[in-house]
Amino acid sequence: MPMLGIKVPLREGEKVRRKLLELGVLATDYKIKKDGKFLIFPVKSPVKGFEVVESEFEPVKKRPSSYREVVEVPNELRTLLPSSFDIIGDIAIIELPVELVSYGGNIGEAILEVHKGIKAVFMKGSKVSGTFRVRELLHLAGEERTETIHRENHIKLKLDVARVYYTPRLATERMRVFEKAKEGEIIFDMFAGVGPYAVLLAKKAGLVFACDINPWAVKYLEENKKLNKVENVIPILGDVRKVAGQIKADRVIMNLPKFAHEFLREAILSTKSGGVIHYYGFSHEENLFEVHEENIKRVAEKLGRSVEVIDERVVRPYAPYQYNVAIDFRVF
16 A cells, blocks of 8 residues: 655755654654665655655564564463563573473574574573582573673673573672772672672772682683783682681672571671671561571671671562562671
């Protein structure tokens, strides 16, 4: 069906396009047409001062905004399709309900089709577990590799998603801590992983001690030092219990929410008087902070120290009725 068009010389094309957009008359659902030395713009209504013609225009093919729009699964299962998934570098990791596992290949291909920057798709095959806090990943589509480079907060992080723990969902929290840090501080990152806190904080800190028990995490931390050109990060491979007390830090990061309460003694022993600890834990919605506060104060008292809570916040939902919380407290 013919539509109205505005015909202009090629040399005036960009100027006219901007003008039509400004007037709100350009029909952006259709492609602009070339006719010899002229362009014909599809418009919703005539515009004074321009040559108006009738022409056929090809519709613009709209790219789907979600993989759920293109994936092939039975209609009765569509409501079970996850609305989100983690993107780490160019790798997507999705959690599927058991009813959709057999359609994992279709889901992986649909993600690749919609998200052109993603090159590999994996499914969570288990929960995070073990000393190294990793999970089994099952390949669904794309390249069969698990190493990538992730970008967040103006830093690059090289990592292997199958060998180290990493979540992109804490990028905002990591920036919050960075903004609270002061120039020249000595910082102790007790559970550093590949360095998302340590490498970022190194841009402000005098020195960052970054400890992890996973040799793969420390390997990538070493690489990320070079990748981001930060020399003031000291990677430490080993059990943080053997390191605690040897470091006296202005700021301590305890990003191990499931077990951080077991390492409070080590954190407090490693903190200067007046220093700050960023503690993370999991809580039920009915008791978000009090249970952690009581434990923090009890451990501090045993060590002859006192604490002052300076900030508390919910970082993110973790499970039904469960939340990942952050407590910042000062140690004296």
